[in-house]
Amino acid sequence: AQSVSQHNHHVILSEAASLELGCNYSYGGTVNLFWYVQYPGQHLQLLLKYFSGDPLVKGIKGFEAEFIKSKFSFNLRKPSVQWSDTAEYFCAVKFTGGGNKLTFGTGTQLKVEL
Amino acid sequence: NAGVTQTPKFQVLKTGQSMTLQCAQDMNHNSMYWYRQDPGMGLRLIYYSASEGTTDKGEVPNGYNVSRLNKREFSLRLESAAPSQTSVYFCASSEQGALSYEQYFGPGTRLTVT
Numbered sequence: 614a615q616s617v618s619q620h621n622h623h624v625i626l627s628e629a630a631s632l633e634l635g636c637n638y639s640y641g642g643t644v645n646l647f648w649y650v651q652y653p654g655q656h657l658q659l660l661l662k663y664f665s666g667d668p669l670v671k672g673i674k675g676f677e678a679e680f681i682k683s684k685f686s687f688n689l690r691k692p693s694v695q696w697s698d699t700a701e702y703f704c705a706v707k708f709t710g711g712g713n714k715l716t717f718g719t720g721t722q723l724k725v726e727l
Numbered sequence: 728n729a730g731v732t733q734t735p736k737f738q739v740l741k742t743g744q745s746m747t748l749q750c751a752q753d754m755n756h757n758s759m760y761w762y763r764q765d766p767g768m769g770l771r772l773i774y775y776s777a778s779e780g781t782t783d784k785g786e787v788p789n790g791y792n793v794s795r796l797n798k799r800e801f802s803l804r805l806e807s808a809a810p811s812q813t814s815v816y817f818c819a820s821s822e823q824g825a826l827s828y829e830q831y832f833g834p835g836t837r838l839t840v841t
Binding site for chain 1: 768785819821832
Protein backbone atom coordinates (compact mmCIF):
# COMPACT_ATOMS: atom_id res chain seq x y z
CA ALA A 614 0.00 0.00 0.00
CA GLN A 615 1.13 3.54 -0.66
CA SER A 616 2.27 5.24 2.50
CA VAL A 617 3.95 8.35 3.85
CA SER A 618 6.37 8.22 6.76
CA GLN A 619 7.45 10.96 9.09
CA HIS A 620 9.99 9.46 11.43
CA ASN A 621 10.37 12.42 13.77
CA HIS A 622 7.26 12.51 15.92
CA HIS A 623 8.39 15.18 18.36
CA VAL A 624 11.17 17.72 17.85
CA ILE A 625 12.29 20.33 20.35
CA LEU A 626 14.60 23.12 19.22
CA SER A 627 15.89 26.38 20.59
CA GLU A 628 15.21 29.58 18.70
CA ALA A 629 17.67 30.18 15.84
CA ALA A 630 18.45 26.49 15.50
CA SER A 631 18.17 24.87 12.09
CA LEU A 632 15.30 22.54 11.30
CA GLU A 633 15.02 19.49 9.10
CA LEU A 634 11.95 17.26 9.21
CA GLY A 635 11.98 14.02 7.32
CA CYS A 636 9.32 12.74 4.94
CA ASN A 637 9.55 9.53 2.92
CA TYR A 638 6.98 7.87 0.72
CA SER A 639 6.64 4.34 -0.52
CA TYR A 640 5.93 4.73 -4.22
CA GLY A 641 8.27 5.00 -7.19
CA GLY A 642 5.98 6.64 -9.70
CA THR A 643 5.04 10.24 -10.30
CA VAL A 644 4.04 12.07 -7.16
CA ASN A 645 2.96 15.53 -6.07
CA LEU A 646 4.28 16.53 -2.67
CA PHE A 647 3.04 18.89 0.03
CA TRP A 648 3.93 20.15 3.46
CA TYR A 649 1.12 21.47 5.65
CA VAL A 650 1.38 23.22 9.00
CA GLN A 651 -1.14 23.25 11.83
CA TYR A 652 -0.61 25.94 14.46
CA PRO A 653 -2.12 25.25 17.88
CA GLY A 654 -5.91 25.32 17.71
CA GLN A 655 -5.98 26.08 14.01
CA HIS A 656 -6.68 24.24 10.79
CA LEU A 657 -4.09 22.96 8.33
CA GLN A 658 -2.45 25.49 6.04
CA LEU A 659 -0.24 24.83 3.04
CA LEU A 660 3.46 25.60 3.55
CA LEU A 661 4.75 24.54 0.16
CA LYS A 662 4.21 22.12 -2.69
CA TYR A 663 6.14 20.36 -5.42
CA PHE A 664 4.76 19.34 -8.79
CA SER A 665 7.67 19.35 -11.20
CA GLY A 666 10.82 21.24 -12.12
CA ASP A 667 13.35 22.50 -9.60
CA PRO A 668 13.44 19.93 -6.79
CA LEU A 669 14.19 22.66 -4.26
CA VAL A 670 10.91 24.31 -3.39
CA LYS A 671 10.54 27.48 -1.38
CA GLY A 672 7.43 28.15 0.68
CA ILE A 673 6.05 30.67 3.10
CA LYS A 674 7.75 31.87 6.29
CA GLY A 675 11.26 30.88 5.15
CA PHE A 676 10.55 27.18 4.78
CA GLU A 677 11.92 25.10 1.92
CA ALA A 678 11.86 21.45 0.94
CA GLU A 679 13.96 19.30 -1.34
CA PHE A 680 12.56 16.49 -3.44
CA ILE A 681 15.08 13.67 -3.83
CA LYS A 682 13.49 11.18 -6.19
CA SER A 683 16.12 8.49 -5.68
CA LYS A 684 15.47 8.52 -1.95
CA PHE A 685 11.67 8.94 -2.17
CA SER A 686 12.07 11.85 0.19
CA PHE A 687 10.74 15.38 0.58
CA ASN A 688 12.38 16.84 3.67
CA LEU A 689 11.35 20.18 5.10
CA ARG A 690 14.02 22.65 6.19
CA LYS A 691 14.36 26.06 7.77
CA PRO A 692 17.73 27.65 8.54
CA SER A 693 16.65 29.42 11.72
CA VAL A 694 13.44 28.62 13.57
CA GLN A 695 11.38 31.05 15.61
CA TRP A 696 9.15 30.49 18.62
CA SER A 697 6.17 31.14 16.34
CA ASP A 698 7.08 28.05 14.29
CA THR A 699 5.81 25.87 17.12
CA ALA A 700 3.22 23.73 15.36
CA GLU A 701 2.52 20.31 13.93
CA TYR A 702 3.85 19.65 10.44
CA PHE A 703 2.36 17.17 8.03
CA CYS A 704 3.82 15.78 4.85
CA ALA A 705 1.28 14.73 2.20
CA VAL A 706 1.61 12.94 -1.12
CA LYS A 707 -0.66 12.69 -4.12
CA PHE A 708 0.10 9.32 -5.71
CA THR A 709 -0.56 8.56 -9.37
CA GLY A 710 -3.87 6.77 -9.80
CA GLY A 711 -5.23 7.98 -6.50
CA GLY A 712 -7.57 10.52 -8.02
CA ASN A 713 -7.40 13.76 -6.08
CA LYS A 714 -6.69 12.06 -2.77
CA LEU A 715 -3.73 12.99 -0.60
CA THR A 716 -2.07 10.55 1.77
CA PHE A 717 -0.82 12.22 4.94
CA GLY A 718 2.02 11.29 7.22
CA THR A 719 1.45 11.00 10.94
CA GLY A 720 2.84 14.46 11.61
CA THR A 721 5.77 15.96 13.50
CA GLN A 722 5.13 18.08 16.55
CA LEU A 723 7.71 20.88 16.66
CA LYS A 724 8.27 22.88 19.81
CA VAL A 725 10.58 25.88 19.66
CA GLU A 726 11.87 27.10 23.00
CA LEU A 727 12.99 30.64 23.71
CA ASN B 728 -14.74 34.59 0.63
CA ALA B 729 -14.97 32.32 3.68
CA GLY B 730 -13.17 29.31 2.17
CA VAL B 731 -14.21 26.10 3.93
CA THR B 732 -16.60 26.39 6.85
CA GLN B 733 -17.66 23.69 9.30
CA THR B 734 -20.37 23.47 11.91
CA PRO B 735 -20.45 22.86 14.79
CA LYS B 736 -17.02 23.66 16.23
CA PHE B 737 -17.52 21.52 19.31
CA GLN B 738 -19.92 18.71 20.11
CA VAL B 739 -20.38 16.25 22.93
CA LEU B 740 -22.47 13.15 22.27
CA LYS B 741 -23.48 10.17 24.31
CA THR B 742 -22.85 6.69 22.95
CA GLY B 743 -25.57 5.75 20.51
CA GLN B 744 -26.62 9.30 19.63
CA SER B 745 -26.51 10.51 16.06
CA MET B 746 -25.38 13.75 14.54
CA THR B 747 -24.43 15.39 11.27
CA LEU B 748 -21.34 17.50 10.71
CA GLN B 749 -21.82 20.17 8.11
CA CYS B 750 -19.23 21.47 5.64
CA ALA B 751 -19.49 24.09 2.95
CA GLN B 752 -17.01 25.71 0.56
CA ASP B 753 -17.36 28.81 -1.55
CA MET B 754 -14.38 28.27 -3.87
CA ASN B 755 -16.36 26.39 -6.52
CA HIS B 756 -14.24 23.30 -5.95
CA ASN B 757 -15.33 19.98 -7.37
CA SER B 758 -13.79 17.69 -4.77
CA MET B 759 -14.47 17.53 -1.05
CA TYR B 760 -13.12 15.37 1.75
CA TRP B 761 -13.72 14.37 5.35
CA TYR B 762 -10.77 13.49 7.59
CA ARG B 763 -10.39 12.60 11.20
CA GLN B 764 -7.30 13.61 13.16
CA ASP B 765 -6.15 11.56 16.12
CA PRO B 766 -2.93 11.99 18.14
CA GLY B 767 -0.03 10.13 16.57
CA MET B 768 -2.08 9.01 13.58
CA GLY B 769 -2.11 12.11 11.41
CA LEU B 770 -5.09 12.71 9.15
CA ARG B 771 -7.04 9.74 7.94
CA LEU B 772 -9.50 10.01 5.10
CA ILE B 773 -13.03 8.94 6.00
CA TYR B 774 -14.93 9.67 2.79
CA TYR B 775 -14.46 11.87 -0.21
CA SER B 776 -16.46 13.21 -3.09
CA ALA B 777 -14.54 13.68 -6.32
CA SER B 778 -17.40 15.64 -7.84
CA GLU B 779 -21.03 16.50 -7.20
CA GLY B 780 -23.11 13.34 -7.16
CA THR B 781 -20.29 10.96 -6.29
CA THR B 782 -18.92 9.72 -2.99
CA ASP B 783 -16.30 7.10 -2.16
CA LYS B 784 -14.92 5.45 0.93
CA GLY B 785 -11.57 6.47 2.26
CA GLU B 786 -9.30 4.73 4.73
CA VAL B 787 -11.65 4.65 7.77
CA PRO B 788 -15.31 4.78 6.59
CA ASN B 789 -16.90 2.42 9.12
CA GLY B 790 -19.52 4.09 11.29
CA TYR B 791 -19.93 7.09 8.99
CA ASN B 792 -22.09 8.13 6.08
CA VAL B 793 -21.81 11.15 3.82
CA SER B 794 -23.99 13.21 1.55
CA ARG B 795 -22.82 15.53 -1.20
CA LEU B 796 -25.83 17.78 -1.09
CA ASN B 797 -24.69 20.03 -3.93
CA LYS B 798 -21.39 21.36 -5.21
CA ARG B 799 -20.90 23.52 -2.10
CA GLU B 800 -21.92 21.19 0.70
CA PHE B 801 -20.65 17.85 1.97
CA SER B 802 -22.01 16.47 5.24
CA LEU B 803 -20.77 13.66 7.47
CA ARG B 804 -23.21 11.66 9.56
CA LEU B 805 -22.60 9.48 12.58
CA GLU B 806 -25.64 7.23 12.92
CA SER B 807 -24.76 5.71 16.29
CA ALA B 808 -21.80 7.42 17.90
CA ALA B 809 -19.15 5.38 19.70
CA PRO B 810 -16.32 6.51 21.99
CA SER B 811 -13.84 5.44 19.29
CA GLN B 812 -15.23 8.26 17.16
CA THR B 813 -13.97 10.89 19.58
CA SER B 814 -11.71 12.92 17.34
CA VAL B 815 -11.22 16.19 15.51
CA TYR B 816 -12.93 16.17 12.13
CA PHE B 817 -11.71 18.26 9.23
CA CYS B 818 -13.42 18.95 5.97
CA ALA B 819 -11.35 19.95 2.94
CA SER B 820 -11.90 20.82 -0.69
CA SER B 821 -9.82 20.93 -3.84
CA GLU B 822 -10.12 21.65 -7.51
CA GLN B 823 -9.78 18.78 -9.96
CA GLY B 824 -7.10 18.49 -12.54
CA ALA B 825 -3.35 18.54 -12.80
CA LEU B 826 -1.42 21.02 -10.70
CA SER B 827 -4.50 21.60 -8.57
CA TYR B 828 -4.36 18.92 -5.93
CA GLU B 829 -3.84 21.36 -3.08
CA GLN B 830 -6.51 20.88 -0.45
CA TYR B 831 -8.02 23.70 1.58
CA PHE B 832 -9.11 22.86 5.09
CA GLY B 833 -11.88 24.01 7.36
CA PRO B 834 -11.38 24.92 11.02
CA GLY B 835 -12.43 21.51 12.32
CA THR B 836 -15.07 20.03 14.62
CA ARG B 837 -13.95 18.64 17.96
CA LEU B 838 -16.23 15.73 18.82
CA THR B 839 -16.31 13.91 22.12
CA VAL B 840 -18.37 10.76 22.57
CA THR B 841 -18.93 9.68 26.16
